[in-house]
Amino acid sequence: MGKWDIAFPNLGIYLENLPKNFELFGLTIAFYGLIIAVGVFLGFSLTNHESNRLGYPKDIWWDFAIPAIICCILGARIYYVVFSWDYYKEHLDQIMNIRGGGLAIYGAVIAGFFTLLVFCKIRKQNLWRMADVAVLGLLVGQIIGRWGNFMNREAFGGYTDGLFAMQLPIEAVRKSDISADIAAHITDGVNYIQVHPTFLYESVLNLILLLVLWLYRKHKKFDGDMMLIYLGGYGIIRFFVEGLRTDQLQIGSTGIAVSQMLGLILFVFSLGTQVIVRVAMKNGLKQREPLEEKE
DSSP: OOOOSEEEGGGTEEEOOOOSEEEETTEEEEHHHHHHHHHHHHHHHHHHHHHHHHTOSTTHHHHHHHHHHHHHHHHHHHHHHHTTHHHHTSOGGGTTOGGGOOOOHHHHHHHHHHHHHHHHHHHTOOHHHHHHHHHHHHHHHHHHHHHHHHHHTOSOBSBOOSTTOEEEEGGGSOGGGOOHHHHTTOOTTOOEEEEOOHHHHHHHHHHHHHHHHHHHGGGOOSTTHHHHHHHHHHHHHHHHHHTTBSSOOBSTTSOOBHHHHHHHHHHHHHHHHHHHHHHHHHTTOOOOOOOOOOO
């Protein structure tokens, strides 16, 4: 077998000529950024399509797009820097070097929610109804965006020899991401690591969650219902996937992965809120009339 860039040996897949960047008019463009941009565009396209069907002001999501993208990038970066402060306090000049890596999805989600809150106040829209639509596009962005991690050879898990085991050349990954477990399986003459493709696990599980929400969207019981399902569903997905990753953001020296803890909190919060709201509805709490849907 010749030289390859990424391989899935147990599936018989060996991929060659997969650079992390490409040149366009003299500019170096990272596939990571391009893939995220495609995910963002398709996510907003879906939310705009769905909101038009529901009778929202035409193209309202494109009005939201620019402030949301800016705030989400800042939120994702701030979240990453805060939980990697041991490094950044010694490298202050790298805090805004996004091209060097370091964006956290939870930071983007938190920033996006507060941006939507302000936007809904200004545009006099129902926050929870808007959030129910937003999570559809958010999942599209997450599903596609994880393939940016694939191109970057990052966000992988520990050693595995399972069906989906992924091999990466050692020189293509960050040394800090090679755990002791992975290193223990690197034998003499071997120039690659073999790991869990956690980017793939999360992308596929998010796709399943999106399909569940898409089928459920016409049957939701209250405003915010789909948002809660997203928070709980993604929370539990991230809890398990994060447990496999070698590049976890951790709370100080506790060894506790931030995303695992937050995922579990969101799952419990979502489940508890669902129960409370449904009991309240059963006892007579009325919902506002839904918007008129367009076929």
